Amino acid sequence: MDLILSAIEILMRWDVALALLAGSIGGVLIGAIPGVGPAVAIAILLPATFSMDPIVGLTVLLGIYGSSMYGGAIPAILINTPGTAVNALTTYDGYPMTARGEPRRALSLAYSASFFGGVFSVICLILFAPVLAKVAPMFGSREIFLAALLGLLLVVVAHRGQALIAGALACFGIFLNTIGMEPVKYTQRYTFGQDFLGGGINLIVVVLGLFAISQAFVLLTDEDEKIRLTRLRGGMFQGLRELSRHPRVASVSAGFGVLMGMIPGVGEFTAQFMSYTYAQKTSKRPQDFGRGSSEGLIAAETANNAVPAAAMVPLLALGIPGEALTAMMLSVFYVHNVVPGPGLFQNDMDFVVALYLALLILNVLVLIFLLFATRSLIQVVRIPNRFLGVCILTLSFVGVYSLRNSATDCVMAAAFGLVGYVLKRLSLPAVPIILGMVLGGIMEVKLRAAMARVKTPLDFIDRPVAFILFSIIILVLVMHTVRILRDRKELKEAEWQTKTSSTNFGGLMWRRKNSFLKDRGKQVRARHAKLLRRLTDLF
CATH class of the missing domain: 1.20.5 (Single alpha-helices involved in coiled-coils or other helix-helix interfaces)
Structure with a gap:
């Protein structure tokens, strides 16, 4: 109880409360604008958060991260265009409801399901926090190295059909992290005699280039679409009552979101797919899925909003981000010399609980805001693409220049923006590059520390946690190999049957x-x- 009171005292500060309010409402607005998304907003805001207290900066970023999916449901339901990538599944049943004249019901149900998923996830993790505090100290250098390697592997494997290119991009990210001063003997690596590479390539420069500047290029080169919005009539409280009629679907979907969120590299898409599949297979009316099923909409929105709080577990407990957004948040910790990991749970448990309570309050604020402000909020969908592109490009370069007052950083950000633009146009993932940079640095430091105590390769996995992580890595590799061979065999059989x-x-x-x-x-x-x-x- 004292721990919760101490966490509440942290959140009662006026600057923390203001950051939470700005982040939650700003995240909804960002999510409601197709083509922007939380990654762009967080990338732009990162330089500004470095001058704030850690709790203030992280509260702003968490607010955007947790609330953007609420806003992303608005264009997904009204115009069949997901505001964020994770709201793509919302269009399956949300837009058909709008097409048959039920947009208010669809929006209300999406808000209610999102609220339930977010609150369920936070409550589970607050109750789970004492267990994490006991488990986290069991992770030493070799365990954290193996956990980071597993996270990177899961990120690659998660890109089904693009695993090879995702692995290559992750290796490219690891290479980018090696450029500059070597951390032990302080020798130059891959600088080629160029002074501007001596300090290495800044993670924030790469993040702003790959996510913000590249998205600005996309918006500037795409044509604006004429959008016709459906007029909303009546109250928005109907979904709260309808959600109570499907407690099983909501609870199981939230559970999938919590479990998938805690696994690095998995995230919202897997949670949504599993919860949607479960809801369809156990429904009394599976034929309605994809045609405006309330159960399908609940499954999609509950699962994706249960992930953000759970995704903070590997970040806070081990210092290992599972996706690009949490990797960006990790940089805020490092700037303020706050090291996520076992020590954080032992020494600053009130800080951890304060972050989870902030997520809980965030869901309440966002739900209240949306229930009363949706009719005005839907107008942001009409903002022209090119105007957004100019704004994002300007803010991105301002943020990059403010890091070190360096024009060289702006040139490098523009170059990575071009790389990100090409990746977007070719439908290739940029996330492995960021996670490669972050996890590559962690792996290098922890491997050096672990090798000082290791004499043979088997000594590296002679502890229980290390052996379990190593076994999971082998299992993931074997399962992925088996899946590739099975898919190739099925494809060859289908082609042979057609030929003959x-x-x-x-x-x-x-x-x-x-x-x-x-x-x-x-x-x-x-x-x-x-x-x-x-x-x-x-x-």
Whole structure:
């Protein structure tokens, strides 16, 4: 009880309360604007949070992180365009409700499900905090190295169909982290005699380039769309009553969100997929899913809003971020010499509880705000893309320059913005680069510390936690390999059956497939040529 009172005392400070209010409402606004998203907002705000107290800066970022998914449901439901990437599944059942004249019901249900998922997650983790305080000290240098390696591996494996490129990008991020001064013997690495590389490549410069500046390029090169909004009538409290009629779906979906959030590299998409699949398989009306099912909407929104609080567990307990947003938050800790990990739970447990209580209060503030302000809020969907692009580009360069008053940083940010733009146009992930930079630094430091006490390779896993983590790594690699081989076998069998089919229909389908692949190749080459022309026009 004393711990909770101490955490409440931290949150009662006027600057913390103001940061929580600004972050929660600002996150809703950011989420409601298609094409922006929390990663862009957090990247832009990072330089400003370095001058704040750790609790104030983290409260702002947590507010944006936790509330953006609420706002992202608004365009997903009203115009079939997710405000944030994790609201894509919301369009499956949210927009069909709008199409049949029930936008108010869909929005209200999404808000209520999001609130339940967020509150459920925070309560679970507040109760789980004492256990974390006991488990965290069991992690030494070798355990944290293995946990970071597992997190990086899970990030790569999670990009199904793009695991190879995700692994290459993660390795590129690790390489970027090695540039500059070596941390033990203080020798120069990969600087090639260039003074501006002596201090290394700043993580915030890369974050702003890959997420904010690249998104500004996308918005500036895309055409504005004409949007027609549905007019809302009546109160917004209907969803609270409707949610109470589906307690099983809501509880299980929130549980999936908590479990998936605590695993580095997994996050909202896996939680949503599992909860949506469970809801459909156990529903009395599975045929309604994708056509405006209230259970489907509850499953999607509850799961994705249960993840943010759970994602803070590996960050706070081990100092290992599981995604790009928590990796950005980790930099706030480092700037203020607050080291996440076992020591944080032992010495600053009130700080940890204060962060979880901030997430709890955040959900209450956002729900109240949305229930009364949705009719005015939906107008932000109409903001032109190019105006947003100019604003994001300007704020990004201001933030980069404010880091070290360096024009070189601005040039590097623009270069990474170009890289991020190409990755977005080719539908390739940028997150592995950031996690490679963050986790690569952790792995290097912890491996050096662990090797001083290790004489043989088996000594590295001679402790229970280290052995468990090593076993999980091997299991993940084996399962991923088996899945690749199974997918290839199924594909070959399908192609062989089509080729050897004795019917004219089979041969016709095989020829059509070959023709489709050739046309697809032409489309890809045309898209690449168009991309090169756009890049030429930009620069």
